[in-house]
Amino acid sequence: MLTATLLGCGGTQPLPHRALTSLALTAAGRSLLIDCGEGTQTAARRWGVSLYKVDAILLTHYHGDHIFGLPGLWQTMAALGRTEPVLMAGPPGLSAVVRAFLTVAGPLPFELRLAEDASRAGPLPVLGGTVTAFPLRHRAPCCGYAFTLPRAGRFDPDRARALGIPVRLWRQLQAGQEAEGFLPRQVLGPPRRGLRVVYATDTRPYGDLTDAAREADLLCMDSTYPTGADLDKARLYGHATCAETGRLAAQAGVRRLWLTHYSAAVTDIEPGLAAAQQFFAGAEAGFDGKTLTLNFDPD
Amino acid sequence: MLTATLLGCGGTQPLPHRALTSLALTAAGRSLLIDCGEGTQTAARRWGVSLYKVDAILLTHYHGDHIFGLPGLWQTMAALGRTEPVLMAGPPGLSAVVRAFLTVAGPLPFELRLAEDASRAGPLPVLGGTVTAFPLRHRAPCCGYAFTLPRAGRFDPDRARALGIPVRLWRQLQAGQEAEGFLPRQVLGPPRRGLRVVYATDTRPYGDLTDAAREADLLCMDSTYPTGADLDKARLYGHATCAETGRLAAQAGVRRLWLTHYSAAVTDIEPGLAAAQQFFAGAEAGFDGKTLTLNFDPD
Numbered sequence: 001m002l003t004a005t006l007l008g009c010g011g012t013q014p015l016p017h018r019a020l021t022s023l024a025l026t027a028a029g030r031s032l033l034i035d036c037g038e039g040t041q042t043a044a045r046r047w048g049v050s051l052y053k054v055d056a057i058l059l060t061h062y063h064g065d066h067i068f069g070l071p072g073l074w075q076t077m078a079a080l081g082r083t084e085p086v087l088m089a090g091p092p093g094l095s096a097v098v099r100a101f102l103t104v105a106g107p108l109p110f111e112l113r114l115a116e117d118a119s120r121a122g123p124l125p126v127l128g129g130t131v132t133a134f135p136l137r138h139r140a141p142c143c144g145y146a147f148t149l150p151r152a153g154r155f156d157p158d159r160a161r162a163l164g165i166p167v168r169l170w171r172q173l174q175a176g177q178e179a180e181g182f183l184p185r186q187v188l189g190p191p192r193r194g195l196r197v198v199y200a201t202d203t204r205p206y207g208d209l210t211d212a213a214r215e216a217d218l219l220c221m222d223s224t225y226p227t228g229a230d231l232d233k234a235r236l237y238g239h240a241t242c243a244e245t246g247r248l249a250a251q252a253g254v255r256r257l258w259l260t261h262y263s264a265a266v267t268d269i270e271p272g273l274a275a276a277q278q279f280f281a282g283a284e285a286g287f288d289g290k291t292l293t294l295n296f297d298p299d
Numbered sequence: 300m301l302t303a304t305l306l307g308c309g310g311t312q313p314l315p316h317r318a319l320t321s322l323a324l325t326a327a328g329r330s331l332l333i334d335c336g337e338g339t340q341t342a343a344r345r346w347g348v349s350l351y352k353v354d355a356i357l358l359t360h361y362h363g364d365h366i367f368g369l370p371g372l373w374q375t376m377a378a379l380g381r382t383e384p385v386l387m388a389g390p391p392g393l394s395a396v397v398r399a400f401l402t403v404a405g406p407l408p409f410e411l412r413l414a415e416d417a418s419r420a421g422p423l424p425v426l427g428g429t430v431t432a433f434p435l436r437h438r439a440p441c442c443g444y445a446f447t448l449p450r451a452g453r454f455d456p457d458r459a460r461a462l463g464i465p466v467r468l469w470r471q472l473q474a475g476q477e478a479e480g481f482l483p484r485q486v487l488g489p490p491r492r493g494l495r496v497v498y499a500t501d502t503r504p505y506g507d508l509t510d511a512a513r514e515a516d517l518l519c520m521d522s523t524y525p526t527g528a529d530l531d532k533a534r535l536y537g538h539a540t541c542a543e544t545g546r547l548a549a550q551a552g553v554r555r556l557w558l559t560h561y562s563a564a565v566t567d568i569e570p571g572l573a574a575a576q577q578f579f580a581g582a583e584a585g586f587d588g589k590t591l592t593l594n595f596d597p598d
Contacts, residue, residue, distance in 0.1 A: 013375050016345035038337055038371040046315035064404060068371045072337040075363045076312050100402040103395070105363060
């Protein structure tokens with residue numbers, strides 16, 4: 001089970017009725033945050049995401065609307081008694097950003113484990129799954145993130161009995177752990193489809209992003225501009241229109257699409273949603289606090 | 300006319316229902332902000348304070364809950380087209396804080412004019428009045444601010460006529476400006492009582508603060524802890540209890556008192572308000588968006 005909570009859906013500036021875009025993913029009581037603009041910690045409290053249990057903070061890039069909440073988040077985590085290490089990932093430049101914020105935030109009671117140049121780092125283990133960064137196309141070095149929660153193959157009791165494995169070891173093997181010399185692969189079928197959530201903002205649509213989003217359970221993507229009238233601006237500033245986002249979601253064959261990172265000038269998302277739905281009928285407009293719990297496919 | 304808007308009333312951590320303490324003062328369409336924690340820019344929008352017209356940002360000290368909104372505020376002011384200089388004042392350490400935030404906020408299209416070591420800087424002109432910093436007693440170097448909007452003496456038309464000053468020059472002299480060789484003091488009585496607002500958090504109560512707050516129209520002061528049960532904590536962390544704040548307001552003979560900077564643990568301000576009112580009957584509990592327009596005394 002994996003819960004996605006959109007902590008905000010805005011871009012550029014936090015507004016009273018619209019927090020900056022950030023996505024929280026929660027599995028087995030632990031969470032990761034993707035992006036952390038000014039107000040993200042407040043939004044996390046508002047929507048019930050425990051800051052004490054944040055194991056990773058993944059940054060897409062270092063524009064203010066994606067990072068200015070970092071020092072406050074750290075200090076609140078410290079005040080809540082956090083001592084376990086926190087993974088931080090981002091494109092090149094991460095350590096300079098962390099250093100600047102530590103200047104004003106002071107020493108922290110937990111270690112920050114930096115994965116700089118995240119899109120070259122390979123899969124990073126977190127929340128019992130892995131997160132993989134991939135490059136986005138923005139005005140600044142930027143990366144998106146794909147979080148995967150794997151699912152082990154089906155347990156075969158007939159094989160376990162044939163191999164003479166005592167029943168008391170079955171649970172351990174089912175959980176993917178070796179047990180008294182027996183190996184999980186001896187009793188498990190091929191891995192089954194897990195869950196995958198892909199976050200991609202700020203970005204232009206492009207082929208590698210389509211590949212990264214392929215058949216995702218949820219794609220949460222840059223939808224800065226509602227209509228094609230803003231296409232020139234989208235190209236200039238490295239963002240996407242809602243129609244482009246809908247088209248990419250359709251090409252990638254995702255299961256669900258959430259639009260997010262609306263321009264501060266957008267007061268009505270309906271035209272943008274309609275534009276996205278022309279390409280991907282199931283497109284949904286992101287809003288602050290939008291949440292979804294994903295479950296593994298029925299067996 | 301001077302309008303005070305309390306943008307938030309909390310301390311330590313921004314909460315969904317309570318922004319961090321910051322006070323906006325507005326006169327003749329221009330504003331200053333005292334303190335700028337995470338979320339202050341959002342609160343300013345919420346309560347109708349134009350960020351484009353902020354001429355000064357005054358910082359009491361450099362704990363996160365008073366400064367982490369700075370880079371976001373700057374960037375939003377830049378996005379709004381601000382080019383005029385902005386006065387920034389604070390205790391020693393200001394330039395280091397500004398430098399750290401500029402690392403992540405990038406170059407700005409307006410100049411930051413720093414008044415470092417503000418409590419030694421003397422009165423600083425802003426909003427047609429002056430702001431004077433004075434030391435507070437906190438765990439870190441900290442200063443409070445007294446903003447004064449002066450009021451010229453009464454214009455004496457009989458003296459003006461006796462001096463043969465043409466009527467067309469009266470308005471200029473009334474406004475305190477020399478006119479064709481005539482001086483304002485030739486036709487104006489002694490200066491009249493202006494308006495004064497004093498902001499003092501984070502701090503212990505103490506004598507110099509009482510002096511600084513003397514007969515203020517409004518005192519907005521640290522009320523971190525509601526009851527005397529937390530007096531030891533107040534002493535340890537350099538804050539005040541509501542009773543202490545009420546007592547200081549009474550000793551200083553202020554006209555109005557707003558309690559603010561409530562601990563994040565405070566869910567009900569009524570006990571604290573009652574404690575303050577035992578000493579200063581007119582004490583009022585600050586709340587997000589609390590506003591007051593002060594006018595000069597009737598002639």
